[in-house]
Amino acid sequence: MALQLFNTLTRKVERFIPLDPAGRHVGMYCCGPTVHDFAHIGNFRTFVFTDLLRRYLEFRGLDVLHVMNITDVEDKIIKRVHQQQTTLKDYTGKYEAEFLKDFDALQCKRPHILPHATEHIPEIIALIEKLLARGIAYQAADGSVYFSIEKYRGCGCKYGQLVNLNFDGMRVGDRVASDEYEKESVADFALWKQRVPEDGTVFWRSPWGEGRPGWHIECSAMSIKHLGESFDLHLGGEDLMFPHHEDEIAQSEGALNLPAGRRFVEHWMHGSHLLVEGKKMSKSLGNFFTLRDLLAKGFSGREIRYLLLTAHYRAQFNFTLDGLAAARVALARIDECVGKLRELAGAASMPPGPELPLQFTKAMDDDLNVSAAWGAVFDWVTETNKKLAAGQLKGPQAAAALEAWKRVDEVFGLGSPPSDDVPPEVLALVEERQAARKAKDFKRSDVVRDQLKALGWVVEDTAKGPRVKRI
């Protein structure tokens, strides 16, 4: 079977075929964070999804160039920079660093390129100039430059590729109507915003005067620069479909005037939102968790990653702490099994057992069906545990099983659980308990076990002696 992925352009699951004639290189652009505040785990759901896709493409032998932008200029940022009397760079630098820290904690692979909007002003200006030259953009009386959807359509281009648009049926927000009245048409959007006093020190020179880029143009400029005029994959959260991605297509295809049959992006994919108590997690509703909130509750980045990876990317997913607790237990089951294999395998080295990777690939080829993939993993865990319990696994077989898991985990990216550094006082208690057990003083040994529990450790008596684990 071949890899199939859902494409928002066609609303169908399609065979994924790279543009590269050799079928090897894949260009992948992900809409990254706007660094105006701490990101919440709803935001990170999308990044974990893009990480999963990248890793799976690599697992399938493709050579992925992964680009994720950092939006470091935007209305909210400008407002806060002004309020806090700081500079754009200081303000966004802080949140970018925090973002990347969380990104790493969730064990996402760093994109190969992390372009910043503010570092691509010349490319943005050049793109707008192309649109003006083609007559698709215009400078309005307020000095800002807008994209004309009417002119764009007049060029034979289609506006409304990702969503069905029916402007008559749309509820045009008050904000759009009152705020940007200089536009020729309500649906037109800003490419370059004329500088206003509230912008403070945040502005760049342009052929149209001082100002700053509109929201959508940065992604067009940066993706074209780093991935070319036509590339394979563009990803983001479902809320970006409209207007952001629709406008990106319009700007890019409008400016590039691509030959017939070619398009800006071949394959668009959108991750569904994370919900909290059945509602969208968002800053404005205040019902969000940041990664640091969850870390403070004692959960690890890898447990959160696991939870986010158990839901299909196109399914809305209701985030709850109960769900996270259940995920912790499920993950521990895998860890327990893999840990035993690791112990048995020792230094033995074997090629991977074929069954798990085969079932895994079958599941993931179907538009990243992670539920089926986890089903394969847990079937494998049960099988492996059975063999372990029966003493049927020797070093080489354990090594082969372990290698199979490693292959799969290159995609899931869970890695090993952090190894426990057992404090001396805990070790002392373990020894004391063991001595009591030898002396058949079980009352005493149970008291010590309770003491260990109070310290946050469980002790397991195995054939090879006692073993402690952090609770």
Next chain:
RNA sequence: GGCGGAGUAGCCAAGUGGUAAGGCAGGGCUCUGCAAAAGCCCCAUUCGUCGGUUCGAUUCCGACCUCCGCCUCCA
């Protein structure tokens, strides 16, 4: 109002025109001094509701109900 998505056991969640994967929780047993871990067994005659097509539908079609998202900054 327009557009899109979803309703499967206590919870999470796959799936198929031929009779329901997996995880968590729960119950019983084995192992254990007792536990833990692991193993074995049990846990949806049923897939929002009502119709239709069919030999047969949870899976296809229609209507309805409910929920969510987008249409406005937003992953």
